[in-house]
Amino acid sequence: MNWDERLLLWNEAAIKLLDIRCVARSPGDDLRGYALPSSALLWIRRGSARVTLAGTDYAVEGFYLMHGGKGDTLNIFPTGDGMAYDMILYKARLPLSGSRLLNRMLERGNPFRMRCGFAPADPLALEAMARKMEESWRRRTPLDKLLARGLFHQFAHEWIAQLKLHEASADGPDLVGQAVRYIQDNYAQPITVEGLAGLLDCSASYLSRLLKKRLGTTPNDYLTRVRMEHAKRLLAETDAALQEIAASIGYPDVYYFSRAFKKQTGLPPLRYRSAAAGRHPVQNNPSKRSDQAIAPLLSRGYNLIENRYQQGGEGDFPMHKDLKVSMAAVMLLCVTLLFSGCASPSGANESPAAAGSPAASQSSVAPQQAQTVKVTHLMGETEIPADPQRIASAGLEDILLALDAPLVQAQSMEGHYLYDTLQQKNIPASYTPGQMNYEAILDAKPDLIVAYLLPSDEETYASLSKIAPTVVYDRGNWQTSIVELGKALGREEQAHAVVRAYEDKLKQAKEAIVEAVGSERSVVFIRPSSKDVQLFFPAYAYTSTLYNELGLTADAYLLELQAKEEEGAWGKTASFEVLPELTANDLFLTVGGSYDMEDDYRNTVEQLGELEKLKVWQEIPAVKRGQVHIVSARHWMLNGPAADSMKIDDVLAALVP
Structure with a gap:
């Protein structure tokens, strides 16, 4: 049977999506003699196995x-x-009034009963569609089921197209082609070089070298180029707000998008829109400033491309190093603030009464030097106001709230x-994961910025210091x-x-x-x-409360793993097969992340249901005893x-009746 006949039958058939099952199996957890209840696609996304289908x-x-x-x-x-x-189960039915030609084609070969197996040349396209389809199906609402059905047709088109082109290749898969297509199809999602390389089963450095050689650019620059091309089209052809455009191409923060767009095109977004429409330029104001300059967050399947994974970052693990900001941009903002302050007869924080008082007049004649103190912190020594009245915090809010400090950001x-x-x-x-909101701080x-930064974040520290004196402290050892x-x-x-109160609570x-x-x-303590x-591991700052401070004993197998790692390691990522150990x-x-929205958190908790179905999960001793918290x-x-x-x-609620 030729492909023209197969595709004609696919186009004429009514397809009903019956079920999508996500399954994980460990060695020994075999599936034997399973009779497919309908036509089925089996998409193996990870691991290895010997599979027999209809005797092959x-x-x-x-x-x-x-x-x-x-x-x-x-x-x-x-x-x-x-x-x-x-396992994607579906049913195909041809119309009852189908022509004799269709019936003869069906007799020659039924494409819905076809048996085949192959390694696709572009698996990332299939994986992305499979994940979207499965997520829609799992939500079970009628609207989501309709979406899943539409996605199934896209998936079918993709696998059939790849099957047609499938043939053994001595040169192996086209990694650059797969990476390019994945970026083009998923540019609105956060993508990392590491995550993309992992999907392609190669190293991040190797993938970067391939793209540089073939395209003359890095994965990060190519992603930016693709995003900006879409942004230019939306600016020229629609009236969408900048906030909407930024979110639709993968930038949760509209200000960062505006800077990236200008760097790429030479024009701010609104001026580009005006130029494209043939109108006079408008004011370059990406959006009305609010107290919270953050856009709705996108899916967190990946982190922003080329971010560093480092322990001790912005709360969640893996941690994200703050994205860099142009020094020139920060200095320009500071100069603007300086001149706006000089234009006013009184300080920005000065009350009208103080401005007209004798003391104020005397100050204008003989200004007094503001009192400062020299402070030693993780980034060196800094002179700060002796009694700061306007403190901005970047990652140390918990400590500053406990001190009842005068926070303004x-x-x-x-x-x-x-x-x-x-x-x-x-x-x-305001906060956008992976990015420091310098504009909001400015x-x-x-009059003082208190920040949590890694020792390597010297550029971020320098940028903050251009706005106000900045001191840096460790969040892990908050006491x-x-x-x-x-x-x-x-x-x-x-x-x-504060420390005494915490120690008393800990003792009790x-x-x-x-x-x-x-x-x-x-x-x-685990996160699946x-x-x-x-x-x-017990050495990890965020879980040391459980293991060390409360005096509980760490799992024996966990300590064995820790002994094999470098001192101070946060822990280890392992396959599900280790769980019964x-x-x-x-x-x-x-579950989830430290900056998850409430709905995100609840959805992630609901997804634990899939984990609980696994045999390896059910074999964990604590699970058998019902002692999972x-x-x-x-x-x-x-x-x-x-x-x-x-x-x-949390621990008291779990262990103390």
């Missing part, structure tokens, strides 16, 4: 696609580290564990940092009081835990994803007086 053997490794018909017998024997696959967003507190105190807060007119910062702000006594919690479950209670699981009395499980990453993946106090509450 297939050796599967990595991405692989198979198709079988109703009644075909399927056997799966996972090998290596196991496998994960999607904070780094937080809806869903963050401190967001509601900041709102109640009328403290402006608008707040701080030490709060005392040092308390001294700098003249709030040392309050800092010691330890006593309650020992009384309830004894002194040898073992625990383990759809493909693997993160096992956190965790013999701890209690399993603490966190789900806790929120929104405070567990951060440190501070409030965050760590919430962790203590």
Whole structure:
């Protein structure tokens, strides 16, 4: 049967999507003698196995696609580290009034009962469609099912097109072509070089060299170019707001988008729109400034391209190093602020009464030097106001709130564990993961910036210092940092009081835990994803409350893994197959990220249902005993007086009746 006849039958048939099943199997967890209940596509997205379909053997490794018909017998024997696959079940029906020609074609060969298996040349296109289709199907609403059905047709078109072109190639797959197409199809999503290379089963450096050689550009620059081409089209052909355009091409922050667009095209977005429409230029104002200059966040399947994965970053793991900002841009903003301040007869923070008082007049004749103190911090020594009245925080909100410091700008967003507190105190807060909002900090007119930065973030520190004196402290060891910062702000006594209160709570919690479950209670802290699981070590700052401060015993297998890693390692990412090795009395499980919105968090919790179906999960001793405790990453993946106090509450709720 030729392809023209197969495609004609596909075009004439009514397709009904019956089910999408996501399955993970470990070695020994075989599927034997399974009769396909309908036509089926088997999309193997990870791992290796020996598969038998209707008596034909297939050796599967990595991405692989198979198709079988109703009644075909399927056997799966996972090998290596196991496998994960999607089984997509569908039914095809030709119209009753179909012509005799269609019936003769169907007799010559039914494409819906076709048996085949192959490694696609462009698996990322299929993987992206499969994930969207499965997510829509899982939501189960009528509208989402309609979307899943439409996505199935796209998936069918893609696999048939790739099957037609499939043939053995001595040169291997075209990695550049796959990467380019993936970027073009998914430019609106956050993408990393590391994540893209992982999907293509090559190293990030190798993929970068291939793109540089073939296209003369880096993956990051190519992604930016694709995004900006779409932005130019939207600006020229639609009246969409900049906020909408930025979000639609993968930029959660409209100001960062505006800077990137101007760097790429030479014109700010609104001037580009005016030029494209033949109108006079309009004011270059990307959007009306608000207290929260952040756009709705996109899916977090990947982090922004070429961000560094480093321990100790912005809360969640992996951590993101702040994106760099142009020094020239920061200096320009500072100069603008300086001149706007000079144009006013009184300071920006000066009350009318103070401006007209004798003291104010005397100050204008004989200005007094503002009092400063020299402070030693993680980035060196800095002179700061002796009594700062306008403090901007970048990552140390928990400590500063505990000190009741005069905050005028904070780094937080809806869903963050401190967001509601900041709102109640009328403290402006904004945050875009992976990016420092310099404009919001500048608008707040701080006289001091208190930040959490990595030692390597020298450029970020220099940029902040152009706005106001900046001091940097460690968030992981907040007890030490709060005392040092308390001294700098003249709030040392309050800092010691916060530490004492936390130590008292910790002592009482330890006593309650020992009384309830004894002194040898073992625990383990994990975070699963759809493909693997993160096992956190006692040395990790964000989970040390559980293992170290509360005096609980770390899981024996976890300690074995830790002994094989470098000192201070955060933990280890492992396959699901290791889960039954965790013999701890209690399993603490966190999901999502530290900056997840409430709906995102709840959706992630609901997805645990798929994990709980796995055989390896059911074999975990703590699962068998019903001693699994789900806790929120929104405070567990951060440190501070409030965050760590919430962790203590979680552990007490789990262990103490």
